[in-house]
Amino acid sequence: MEELLRVENLKTYFFDKKKTIKAVDGVDFAIKRGETVALVGESGCGKSMTSLSIMRLVPAPYGKIVEGEIHLEGKNLVRYTENEMCKIRGNDISMIFQEPMTSLNPVLTIGEQITEVITYHKRLPRKKAVQQAIELLKLVGIPRAESIISDYPHRLSGGMRQRVMIAMAMSCDPKLLIADEPTTALDVTIQAQILDLMKDLSKKVNTSILLITHDLGVVSELAERVIVMYAGQIVEQASVDDLFEEPLHPYTQGLVESVPDIDAEIGRLNPIKGNVPTPDQMPEGCRFAPRCTHAFDRCFKEEPQLLQKKYGTRTVRCFLYEDEEKGAEHARKDQYSHR
Amino acid sequence: MLSYIIRRIIMAIPLLIGISILSFGIIHLAPGDPTALMMDPNIKPEDMEAYKEKYGLNDPPHIQYLKWVGNMIQGDFGQSLIRQGTDVSFLITERLPNTLFLMLVSTFLALIISIPFGILSARKPYTLTDYSVTFTSFLGLATPNFWFGLVLIMFLSVQLGWFPTGGIATLNEPFSLWDRIHHLILPALVLATADMAALTRYTRTSMLEVLKQDYIRTARAKGFKERKVVYKHGLRNGLIPVITIFGLLLPSFFAGTVIVEKIFNWPGIGLLFIDAAFQRDYPVIMAITVIAAVLTVIGNLIADILYAVFDPRIEY
Known part of the structure; x- marks a missing residue:
């Protein structure tokens, strides 16, 4: 499969009067065309900021991409001007958000909010755009699309609104769809429907999906590959099957174990102890070390690099795997020398 | 929408009555009356009385109020006491x-x-x-x-x-x-x-x-x-x-x-x-x-x- 998006050494910082907050601190990953990749991690680990960085929508003036490159089909988006980015957003890369209740403009009709994207990017006449909007609404499974189009968002339920958001995001056949916790605010049955819908659509038009979530259930449902982030860095990358079968990084192990098992007889959950370090109190050495059950002396002094494991299909940032990978090079170096 | 507007207009009526009573009362609480300003200080008391009688200034306040409201509903705001002979409605429309x-x-x-x-x-x-x-x-x-x-x-x-x-x-x-x-x-x-x-x-x-x-x-x-x-x-x-x-x-x-x-x-x-x-x-x-x-x-x-x-x- 051809590579669509490549993020290299992305660093997005927030600048306060006194301190610098490193929300995203050196992130590398790639997404292939048509592939669904999940970006998981606890709240505040930088996953949302990573996605906003790709859209170049990091809230100014406090946040800024300070380093790194974001390549979409080989073009570096970080160098794009605001005007050039406007042609990418909503067109090549589109995004859906966590809160369908508040993500639609309350004073514009559903139809207006979809057609405005189509007329803006595809330069279609209004009538045709309306036609297309109706088709899109049908595609995402909205009944009575012809009448819904002149309704306002407050008349729709959360699930319906998220469908509208998806229709809007898919209206220009984007190459990449970034879904930032698309199902978190929905109830479980609706969640499943929305996930199925996204799966279908991405297959139909060969759109890649970057799925941002902290819900491992959603990950197993939708994603092919998983990227685990912790405190602004990637700690592990693997295919979904590998990750659930054999999580390598102690943090990933913790995540997988903390998911309640429906067959288990024990009544208690297995949480990871402690909290995510606040960005201004980042521990020295491995960022997960203070919460890690396997931590040893070195973890508190030295920062581990991403290691390539098992023929380059997975990477992990942990000293535990250094020994078994004899002569292993730093993952990043390795990854790029192949290209 | 139209029924809402009509409803609002009907609701405004008691409000306007309240406002008219309040403002009528407040004005009449203020000391002094028009005769003191417009009359020749040497006027005979009985002429003054006749004037007051003519313009209804001797009536009790609630009678004055009712007279005024009654006329107003018919579009008649009365005559100015100062600019004699001029209709208030004329002054206002002007x-x-x-x-x-x-x-x-x-x-x-x-x-x-x-x-x-x-x-x-x-x-x-x-x-x-x-x-x-x-x-x-x-x-x-x-x-x-x-x-x-x-x-x-x-x-x-x-x-x-x-x-x-x-x-x-x-x-x-x-x-x-x-x-x-x-x-x-x-x-x-x-x-x-x-x-x-x-x-x-x-x-x-x-x-x-x-x-x-x-x-x-x-x-x-x-x-x-x-x-x-x-x-x-x-x-x-x-x-x-x-x-x-x-x-x-x-x-x-x-x-x-x-x-x-x-x-x-x-x-x-x-x-x-x-x-x-x-x-x-x-x-x-x-x-x-x-x-x-x-x-x-x-x-x-x-x-x-x-x-x-x-x-x-x-x-x-």
């Missing part, structure tokens, strides 16, 4: 258009200046631009308009001679639009100042809140330029609270005309009111109070209707 014109222009002026500056301020919060707009607004809020009016007259009219010192048109000259506008600029500006400042602040606060909303982020993610994001997706939402404030400010515009018309000698209803108040010209005072009340009620009704126009979530 002057109300001047006041409405002044109010309309300064309302328009306040809106077209304050909303863009409020938005500008909200788009660049906590920057020099924002602070300058904020500072100017507070200055505008804090400046009493009689003082501001006098300062403008002193510098722009008296010293520089750019504007006339007062009046609505140059005397003894044929009507010309430019002459009217020339006379209008200063009073309209002074009348607009305080409310302009308030509206700027409210627009800023409201837009600042709106620009943080999720749907603004959605609009940005669609690839729209900042201008389109702010004006198409932000402004309509941001103006909803401003409409409320605007409805509340309309009466203050009316109150403002009293002072501004006095300073600029603008032949409107405010000037008529202030003169009438000093002379205890009851019929004139009462008629204007009622008209002000009606205008306030209409203003609020307009604000409520505008709500529905701007916000589809509101249904009547």
Whole structure:
């Protein structure tokens, strides 16, 4: 499969009067065309900021991409001007958000909010755009699309609104769809429907999906590959099957174990102890070390690099795997020398 | 919508009755009566009595009130006690258009200046631009308009001679639009100042809140330029609270005309009111109070209707 998006050494910082907050601190990953990749991690680990960085929508003036490159089909988006980015957003890369209740403009009709994207990017006449909007609404499974189009968002339920958001995001056949916790605010049955819908659509038009979530259930449902982030860095990358079968990084192990098992007889959950370090109190050495059950002396002094494991299909940032990978090079170096 | 408007108008009736009783009572509590001002001090007491009897000033207050309301419903506001023989309704129809014109222009002026500056301020919060707009607004809020009016007259009219010192048109000259506008600029500006400042602040606060909303982020993610994001997706939402404030400010515009018309000698209803108040010209005072009340009620009704126009979530 051809590579669509490549993020290299992305660093997005927030600048306060006194301190610098490193929300995203050196992130590398790639997404292939048509592939669904999940970006998981606890709240505040930088996953949302990573996605906003790709859209170049990091809230100014406090946040800024300070380093790194974001390549979409080989073009570096970080160098794009605001005007050039406007042609990418909503067109090549589109995004859906966590809160369908508040993500639609309350004073514009559903139809207006979809057609405005189509007329803006595809330069279609209004009538045709309306036609297309109706088709899109049908595609995402909205009944009575012809009448819904002149309704306002407050008349729709959360699930319906998220469908509208998806229709809007898919209206220009984007190459990449970034879904930032698309199902978190929905109830479980609706969640499943929305996930199925996204799966279908991405297959139909060969759109890649970057799925941002902290819900491992959603990950197993939708994603092919998983990227685990912790405190602004990637700690592990693997295919979904590998990750659930054999999580390598102690943090990933913790995540997988903390998911309640429906067959288990024990009544208690297995949480990871402690909290995510606040960005201004980042521990020295491995960022997960203070919460890690396997931590040893070195973890508190030295920062581990991403290691390539098992023929380059997975990477992990942990000293535990250094020994078994004899002569292993730093993952990043390795990854790029192949290209 | 139509039934809502009708309902609102019916609901306004008890309100207007209340206002008329209150203002009637307050005016009659003030010491003095018209006879003291208009009569020759050497008048014979029995002539004075005859006069009072003729104009109903000896009736108990509630009878006076009922007589007045009864006539008013028939469109008769009575005759001015001071300008003898002149119908109050004539005085008002002669002057109300001047006041409405002044109010309309300064309302328009306040809106077209304050909303863009409020938005500008909200788009660049906590920057020099924002602070300058904020500072100017507070200055505008804090400046009493009689003082501001006098300062403008002193510098722009008296010293520089750019504007006339007062009046609505140059005397003894044929009507010309430019002459009217020339006379209008200063009073309209002074009348607009305080409310302009308030509206700027409210627009800023409201837009600042709106620009943080999720749907603004959605609009940005669609690839729209900042201008389109702010004006198409932000402004309509941001103006909803401003409409409320605007409805509340309309009466203050009316109150403002009293002072501004006095300073600029603008032949409107405010000037008529202030003169009438000093002379205890009851019929004139009462008629204007009622008209002000009606205008306030209409203003609020307009604000409520505008709500529905701007916000589809509101249904009547």
